[in-house]
Amino acid sequence: MVKSWKELEGNAKPGIMGAMGNENAxxxxxxxxxxxxxxxTKQILYQRLSNKEREQFQERAAIHQFEGGQTRENAEWVALREIALKKLFESGK
Known part of the structure; x- marks a missing residue:
């Protein structure tokens, strides 16, 4: 697992034209x-979910992917947002 933003920047591969390349690179x-x-970010948010919330996340992601016709990545983001908002509203009650 990635531990810092600096490590993330170090993992980014150089563009097609290298460091001195054009705008596309x-x-x-x-x-x-x-x-x-x-x-x-998705890993961090997922790790903060309880086991029950993780099950709900998997279920919601599958629904969005197969019934909503979304890509797996988009379906996971939508499901994660739904679970996080639900958690946020429940904690505010």
Whole structure:
């Protein structure tokens, strides 16, 4: 598991044209870094869920993927957002 943002930046691969490449290579590097950060954020949020919430997350993600026609990654983000919002509202009661 990734432990720091610096490690994430170190894991980003250089673009097609290398460090001195054109805008497309720089954009590729940036998008890859964002993707790695999103994966890291999703891991952290998932680890904070209880076992019951993890089961709900898996169920909701499957529903969004197969019935909603979303990609697995998008379905997981939607399900994670639903569970996190539910948890937030329940803690505020």
């Amino acid at each position: 720089a954009m590729d590097d940036t998008m890859e870094l964002f993707s790695i950060r999103n994966q890291y």
